[in-house]
Amino acid sequence: MILLTGHSLTLEEAKRIVVGNEQVAACQDSMENVKKSREAVERIVEQGEVIYGITTGFGKLSDVYIAPEDTEKLQLNLIRSHAVGVGEPFPEKVSKLMLVLRANALLKGFSGVRPAVVETLLQLVNADITPIVPQQGSLGASGDLAPLSHLALVLIGEGEVWHKGERKHAMAALVAENIIPLILTAKEGLALINGTQAMTAQGVVAYLEAEQLAKQTEAIAALTMEGLLAITDAFDPAIHLARGYQEQTDVAARILSLLEGSRLTTTQGEERVQDAYSIRCIPQVHGASWQALGYVKEKLEIEMNAATDNPLIFDEGKKVISGGNFHGQPIALAMDFLGIAMAEFANISERRIERMVNPQLNDLPAFLSPNPGLESGAMIMQYCAAALVSENKTLAHPASVDSIPSSANQEDHVSMGTIGARHAYQIITNARRVLAIEMICAVQAISYRDEERLAPKTRHIFEKASEICPPFKEDKVFSTDIERMTAWLADVSLEDLFSLYPPSASEEVQI
Structure with missing residues (x-):
């Protein structure tokens, strides 16, 4: 059980919730804070104070006063009118995490909702009722208004959900789980949709997959190095400590740990004096992407615990302040950075693929084919990898540099952070396929060597990967192998296989 505070x-x-389906509950102390902020909202309504979103309209309509008897209608109209999302829905685990993050934000006690709103959100999580939330339609600055409105619809018994593997009307799922739909009162609709939980939930899921893939890139690169009889001198700790980037030093140490005991790698001058950059500069390139991942992780963990709606209620209602915490710029920049970092893992991977398939760059059979000429072997797998990395370059264009004014120019700068998060996730998906192709090619390259000469750690990974896609003996429909290897790399249960080495070995390194 995870306790939300x-x-x-x-x-x-978050990973335990969306991957392990762990249950969630609200901290009672936090719920007391929720009650206090709710009491403040009720006083404001009773006294007829003019406070944005509580007794006024929204956006450009913030100057329109709303009478107390219309507050419920105001909130219902808000949710329905703002549910304008289009396109394919977010993955279920993203929508589930949106529920968790929205509840967690409300538990800070600055939003003025009733405890019942938080309780209903958590009931949905624990009953595995997942709102169907269209991916497109958010500007990422008055919060993720459109996506979160689709989430809020479910709380009032409208919209659609996934429940027990079926797509159904929300009310049918609520009835099945004995969950009473809410009638939203003053500020509650606004508190549910003013926030960054769509971009943050997508960002968290993207980051978790990115981190797993980043670990796998090192093991795959190590196998490629053995397939190409690569030189290990460039991974000597002295080089990396001399530059001073911890992540670069760590990557080099982990690669050396993976390759310890290998009789396929070489030293400078043995086969050649030095390797190409896609081999020699693995620590520098991978290390830089790990730096970016560290930045993204920090920003996500802040945003996961942030109050992002408007207005916010402080000092038990003595201060009610309209601000802009719903603006997604911190996450927009982080998501753009995540996409760029993961695109680079794929870029350098594609270059390593080229070094394995190009007969002018190695001593292996042309395109790794058992019968070059009659058969094309891995020739077009490299084409596929090249297409994926090219697509990533267009997806990596920063979403955060764009802005289109909305709400009659009241909301005149927006973040486009949700677009950035969606693009980052697509880049990660593409990158995984590129790394799958590299793994297939590395396994094939090693099949022409002597697998007995592999390092013990890489041999274990080679054997497992060979069970998924054995070395090919003739041309075949390689698309099937690529997708099979991609699915294998996406399997979260592989964490132990790709954690045969310590996460940071550099502390033991001396010049």
Whole structure:
């Protein structure tokens, strides 16, 4: 059971919820704060104070006063009118995490909702009722208004959900799980949709997959190095400590750990004086992407525990302040950075693929084919990898540099962070396929060597990968192998296989 406090949710806990289906509950102290902020909202309504979103309209209509008897209608109209999302829905685990993050934000006690709103959100999580939320339609600056409105619809018994593997109307799922739909009162609709939980949930899921793939890139690169009889001198700790980037030093140490005991790698001058950059500069390139991942992780863990709606209620209602915490710029920049970092893992991987398939760059059979000429072997697998990395370059164009004014120019700068998060996730998906192709090619290259000469750690990975896609003896429909290897790399249960080495070995290194 994961206890939500509004302040302490971690990426590891998010992973346990969306991957391990762990149950969630609200901290009672945090719920007391929720009650206090709710009492403040009720006083504001009773006294007829003019406070944005509580007794006024929204956006450009913030100057329109709303009478107390219309507050419920105002909130219902808000949710329905803002549910304009289009396109394919977010993955179920993203939508589930949106519920968790929205509940966690409300538990900070600055939003003025009733405890019942938080409780209903958590009931949906624990009953595995997942809102169907279209991916497109958010500007990422008055919060993720459109996606979160589709989430909020479910709380009132409208919209659609996934429940027990079926797509159904929300009310049918609520009835099945004995969950009473809400009638939203003052500020509650606004508190549910003013926030960055769509971009953050997509960002968290993207980051978790990115981190797993980043670990796998090192093992795959190590296998490629053995397939190409690569030189290990460039991974000497002295080189990396001389530059000073911890992540670069760590990558080099992990590669050497993976290759310890290999009789296929070489030293400078043995086969050649030095390797191409896609081999020699693995620590520098991979290390830089790990730096970016560290930045992204930090920003996500802050945003997961942030109050992002508007207005916010402080000092038990003595201060109600309209601000802009719903603006997604911190996550927009982080998502653009994540996409760029993961695109680079794929870029350098594709170059290593080229070094394995190009007969002018190695001593292996042309295109790794058992019968070059009559058969094309891995020739077109490299084409596929090249197409994927090219697509990634267009997806990596920063979404955060764009802005289109909305709400009659009241909301005149927006983040486009949700677009950035979606693009980052697509880049990660593409990158995994590129790495799958590299793994297939590395396994094939090693099949022409002597697998007995592999390092013990890489041999274990080679054997497991060979069970998924054995070395090919003739041309075949390689698309099937690529997708099979891609699915294998996406399997979260592989964590132990790709963690045969310590996460940071550099502390033991001396010049």
